[in-house]
Amino acid sequence: MEIRFLGGTGEVGRSAILVNDSLLLDYGMLTGNPPQFPVDSVDPDAVVVSHGHLDHVGALPSLLSGDARPPIHWTPPTEELTRTLARDTLKLHGGTYDCPFTEAELERVAQVSNRHGYREPFEAAGHEVTFYNAGHIPGSAHVLVDDGETRLLYTADFHTGDQRLVAGTTARPDADVVICESTYSDVEHEDRAAVEERFVESVETTLWEGGSVVVPAFAIGRTQELLLVCEAHDIPCYVDGMGKRVTRMLRQYPEFVRDPDALRRATSHARFVTGRDGQRKRIVDQKAAVVTTSGMLSGGPAMTYIPAIRGHPTNKITMTGYQVEGTPGRDLLETGRAEIDGRIMPVSAQVEQYDFSAHADDDGLRSFLESYADASVLVNHGDDCAGFADDLRADGIDAAAPELGERLEV
Numbered sequence: 271m272e273i274r275f276l277g278g279t280g281e282v283g284r285s286a287i288l289v290n291d292s293l294l295l296d297y298g299m300l301t302g303n304p305p306q307f308p309v310d311s312v313d314p315d316a317v318v319v320s321h322g323h324l325d326h327v328g329a330l331p332s333l334l335s336g337d338a339r340p341p342i343h344w345t346p347p348t349e350e351l352t353r354t355l356a357r358d359t360l361k362l363h364g365g366t367y368d369c370p371f372t373e374a375e376l377e378r379v380a381q382v383s384n385r386h387g388y389r390e391p392f393e394a395a396g397h398e399v400t401f402y403n404a405g406h407i408p409g410s411a412h413v414l415v416d417d418g419e420t421r422l423l424y425t426a427d428f429h430t431g432d433q434r435l436v437a438g439t440t441a442r443p444d445a446d447v448v449i450c451e452s453t454y455s456d457v458e459h460e461d462r463a464a465v466e467e468r469f470v471e472s473v474e475t476t477l478w479e480g481g482s483v484v485v486p487a488f489a490i491g492r493t494q495e496l497l498l499v500c501e502a503h504d505i506p507c508y509v510d511g512m513g514k515r516v517t518r519m520l521r522q523y524p525e526f527v528r529d530p531d532a533l534r535r536a537t538s539h540a541r542f543v544t545g546r547d548g549q550r551k552r553i554v555d556q557k558a559a560v561v562t563t564s565g566m567l568s569g570g571p572a573m574t575y576i577p578a579i580r581g582h583p584t585n586k587i588t589m590t591g592y593q594v595e596g597t598p599g600r601d602l603l604e605t606g607r608a609e610i611d612g613r614i615m616p617v618s619a620q621v622e623q624y625d626f627s628a629h630a631d632d633d634g635l636r637s638f639l640e641s642y643a644d645a646s647v648l649v650n651h652g653d654d655c656a657g658f659a660d661d662l663r664a665d666g667i668d669a670a671a672p673e674l675g676e677r678l679e680v
Contacts, residue, residue, distance in 0.1 A: 271420035271447070274677045276308035278650045282453055282594060283325040284308050285651060287424065289415055293395040294340070295424050296320055299328030299370075301568065302596050307332075307370055309675050316395035319344040320426030321410035322351025322490060324359075325651075331356050331371035334378040343384045343394050345401060347409030347523050351490055351516065353379060358512055362569060387525075402441035404428040406628050407491035408526040410436075414443045420680060423642075424449045427651070429627075430634035431462060434498040435491060437528050442641040447680045450639065451629065452652030453592065455661075459631040469588065469624045470503045473559050476620075477506075481584035482557050484575045486599065488565035488591050489513040491628055494520060494533065496561045496590060501536040508553055510543040510571040511563030543571070554578045565591045567598035573611050576619075585619040590626045595653075639667065646680060648672055 272291065277284030283300025286308035294314035300306040307329045317333060317340050320326055330352060333340060344352070356376045363369035386392050388411065391400045401411035406427040413424040423445035430438045459465075473483050485507075487493045493513030500507040509517065517537055524530035540561070543549055553560060554575060563570035579585040593600035598608035603623055607616045630638060639647060639662070647662060647669040649655040655671035662669035672678060 271417050271422060271680050272677060273422070273449070273648070273680060275650065275672045275674060276310060276312065277674070278325075279672050279674045279676070280653070280655050282592065282651060282653060284329070285326045285426075286312075287449065288312060288314065289397070289422065290417060292316070293318065293397050293415065294333070295413060295415075296326040296426070297330045297333060298326040299324055301325070301566065301594050305368055313338060314340050314395065316340050317342045318394055318399055318413055318415075319348055319352065320413055320424065321404065321407055322348045322355065323407070323427070324355055326426065327352040327355060328359065329370045331375040331379055334375045334382065335371070339378065339382050341382050341384050341394070342379065343386060343392060343399065345387065345409040345411060345526065346385045347520065347526050348411070349383050349385060350519050351409065354512065354515060354519070400443070402443060403439055405430065405436055405439035408436060408520050408523060412439065412441055412443070414445065420447060421445045422447045422449065422680070425451055425638070427451055427453070427628070428630055428638070430630045430638055431459070432528070433462070433495055433628060434502070434529070434532065435495045435527055439638075442638075445642060445645055447646045447648065448639070448642050449648045449650055450635065452635065452649050452655050452658045453629045454627060454631045455635055455652055455658035456654060457631050458633060459625055459627060465625055466499055470499065470505065472586065472588065472622060473505055476584070476586045477557060477559065479584055480557055481582070481586060482554055482579045483559040483586045483588060484572065484579060485559060485561045485588050485590060486565050486567055486572050487513065487561050487563065489516050489563045492565060492591050492626060493517065493561055493563070494536070495626060497536040497540050498532055500559065500561070501532070501539040505559055507540050507559040507561055508543050509540045509561045510545070510550070512570070513561065513563055514542050545571070550574050551578065565599070566593055567602060567608055567610065576617070577610055577615065580615060580617040580619050583618050583620060587617070587619055587621045589621065589623045592627065643667065648678070
């Protein structure tokens with residue numbers, strides 16, 4: 271089996287892996303200014319998608335340019351999420367270099383879509399492929415690829431711990447080679463219950479003191495997780511941005527969430543912002559908790575809420591997800607100021623970070639890889655893939671960190 275890495279090596283973004291020059295696993299983008307896309311041109315016979323996050327699907331419709339029509343294989347939520355993200359990208363960046371596809375290419379996605387459930391083998395570009403629940407977001411999958419000689423497991427993004435929205439992965443299919451993510455390979459996550467308790471106490475304290483809390487959150491996965499937390503602790507909250515649409519959509523796929531009834535209650539508990547008639551300004555004046563995109567402060571309704579609350583130290587901004595270097599969210603955490611709508615703004619409001627990660631930490635990664643002691647491990651999707659590969663080798667694991675564009679025979 272030949273594997274070529276077109277992105278996601280030594281970075282968190284633009285994941286794209288080509289197997290045997292015919293089967294493409296993911297085709298994402300790296301968030302930034304400007305965004306970056308997978309290297310080189312590619313013309314796969316089929317595409318298999320692990321899950322619906324921008325760093326794994328952000329450039330996907332561009333594969334359908336010209337006469338190219340490779341079939342795309344994914345779970346039902348992943349297709350829905352991919353198309354939602356693509357429409358948002360077109361809305362924000364259509365016709366510029368920041369958007370690598372056109373409206374016509376996006377419309378073709380539905381024509382080549384093939385939906386699959388977990389543990390249901392299917393054929394793609396001459397390979398047998400099987401999805402396993404990865405415990406990351408609804409519909410996320412480990413991808414097992416068998417070419418008749420080698421069994422490759424692409425972990426994609428995964429979590430071994432339970433979240434309110436999805437349960438942690440328990441799948442450990444046999445494999446000869448494992449491509450393993452390493453986003454949090456140098457981190458030990460705080461106990462999830464303890465994180466939730468601190469978050470709830472902080473939000474409740476701010477609201478009691480008369481402040482407002484803006485909760486920047488990724489629309490997919492994180493927004494729903496936080497709505498579940500708010501409902502469980504009876505925190506009054508609003509939800510704004512793309513997360514509204516995603517939340518409604520995920521309720522259509524109860525088999526891909528941990529507790530459909532809890533998600534229904536959380537959806538009813540939250541107040542959905544319409545954005546009409548100055549509603550956002552009134553919400554800030556009401557002193558409320560607002561779960562809103564974007565999670566890295568790179569756009570979305572957060573651009574309205576944060577300027578409105580930034581000047582008063584009673585208010586609070588609670589960052590809840592990974593902040594890519596160079597994004598306003600990362601700048602805010604490190605410097606206390608960030609570029610919002612083209613202006614560098616100092617922020618007097620309190621800024622806090624909570625680890626609601628949907629990725630496995632160092633312990634989770636290692637516990638997962640214990641099942642693959644005899645396999646070769648290729649580390650990707652992390653800021654220090656080489657360092658994690660070194661650590662694995664020191665523990666006796668056959669591990670390496672491929673470089674961008676590298677082609678390997680396994």
